[in-house]
Amino acid sequence: MTLLNIGLIGVLGLLGVGFYGLLTSRNLIKVIIALQILAKAAVLALLVAGNASGQIGLGQSVAITVIVADTIVAVIGMALAIQVRRQMHTLDVVELARLRG
Amino acid sequence: MIDLLLILVTLVFAVQAFRAARLLSAALWLAGVSVLLAIFFFRLGAPQVAVIELSVGAGLVTVLFVFAISVAGDEPVALRSLLPWPLAAALALGAAALLGWLTLPLVGVEGALAERPLAELLWQQRGLDMLGQVVIIFCGVLGMLGLLAEAKAPLRQPVAAEVAARRERELEEMQQKALP
Numbered sequence: 001m002t003l004l005n006i007g008l009i010g011v012l013g014l015l016g017v018g019f020y021g022l023l024t025s026r027n028l029i030k031v032i033i034a035l036q037i038l039a040k041a042a043v044l045a046l047l048v049a050g051n052a053s054g055q056i057g058l059g060q061s062v063a064i065t066v067i068v069a070d071t072i073v074a075v076i077g078m079a080l081a082i083q084v085r086r087q088m089h090t091l092d093v094v095e096l097a098r099l100r101g
Numbered sequence: 102m103i104d105l106l107l108i109l110v111t112l113v114f115a116v117q118a119f120r121a122a123r124l125l126s127a128a129l130w131l132a133g134v135s136v137l138l139a140i141f142f143f144r145l146g147a148p149q150v151a152v153i154e155l156s157v158g159a160g161l162v163t164v165l166f167v168f169a170i171s172v173a174g175d176e177p178v179a180l181r182s183l184l185p186w187p188l189a190a191a192l193a194l195g196a197a198a199l200l201g202w203l204t205l206p207l208v209g210v211e212g213a214l215a216e217r218p219l220a221e222l223l224w225q226q227r228g229l230d231m232l233g234q235v236v237i238i239f240c241g242v243l244g245m246l247g248l249l250a251e252a253k254a255p256l257r258q259p260v261a262a263e264v265a266a267r268r269e270r271e272l273e274e275m276q277q278k279a280l281p
Contacts, residue, residue, distance in 0.1 A: 003104055004207045007145060010108040010138075016197035017115040023189040024182035029124050029170065033131055036162065037115050040138055043154070047147045052209040056146050061223045061230070063150045067157055068234045072241035074162055078169035079248040085173040094183060 007048035014041035028084060028091045032077040039070035104144060111137040124175050128166035135159035149219055 014037055021034035043063045050059015085091055111134055118130035135158035142151035182189065223231065 001105065002207075002209070003145065004209050005205065006104045006108055007141070008201075008204060008207050009105075010111060010141065012197040012201045013108070013112040014115055014134075015200065016193045017112065017119070019193035019196055020189055021119045023184050023192060024186060025119065026182060027124065029166070029173065030119065030127065033118055033127055033166075036131060036158075037118070037134065040134065040158070043150070044138060044141070047142055047145050047150060048207070050147070051145050052207055054210055057217055057219045057222045058226075060147050060150045060219055061227045063147070064153060064223070065227075065230045065234055067150070067153055069237055071157055071162060072237050075165060075241050076244050076248070078165055079245045082169055082172050083248050091173060091176070 004048055004052050007044060007051070011041050011045045011048060014038070014044065026093050028081040028093060028096075029078070031093065032074055032081065035077070036070065036074060039066065039073075042066055043070075104141065107137055107141050107144075111141070124170045125167065128163055128170065131166070132159045132163040135162075 018034050018038035018041060021037065022031065025031055025034060043066050046059050046063045046066065047056070048059075050056040050063075053059075081091060084096065088096060090096065114130050114133040114137060118127045118134065121127040121130055135154060139151045139155040139159065142148075142154060217226075
């Protein structure tokens, strides 16, 4: 098995695990962790594609952009989680959906 | 062989991040995923991204997670999910299998274009991306400050009057201490 196919298996596995976590977790911070794993799968996919097409530099430059955007998403998500916890005293996503009005 | 082992251990770490009972251990498993992926990036021939992933993914994001968990509280996450787990697993597996069916096996193309140095690529060809990143970082900082800012209690008097009143109070206290 070549390095590229192993990398692609890693992408698929991380994608599956991330989707599963996103569907099943109810804690807001766990949702952010699931998003992080999905973004890592995207970065790995970009680098595998760059390696496969012989342009690893281009893959790297796009991957850096994805890492920066993903870190900012995590930062904003965690600030949101802290504020939600302060105001509503819960991190449970289902409980938050009930608090209408 | 060692690459396959690396990827399999990475997947085990990712699964453990969701199976962990405490949020803190979940964050640490995520850092482990980041470290192993950085090693794999290095083997793919992308050392710059490997370093960034190691410092940002395993360092900065983990510190942020630990900070957020320490502020928001590490309540045990034994909540049952709304979706039954076989359905969720089938959906996730289906998505991954569909993508795998479309992409596997991957055959590399050797030397499609002449490779340019990363710095030149980053600052000239993708210069607009770098500008976008700066804007994103700025927006992120502003958003975090806005979200985490504490609302101050409004002053009852103008500032000067408030300061004068406080000084009066302090003077009174000192006099009471001096003359028991």
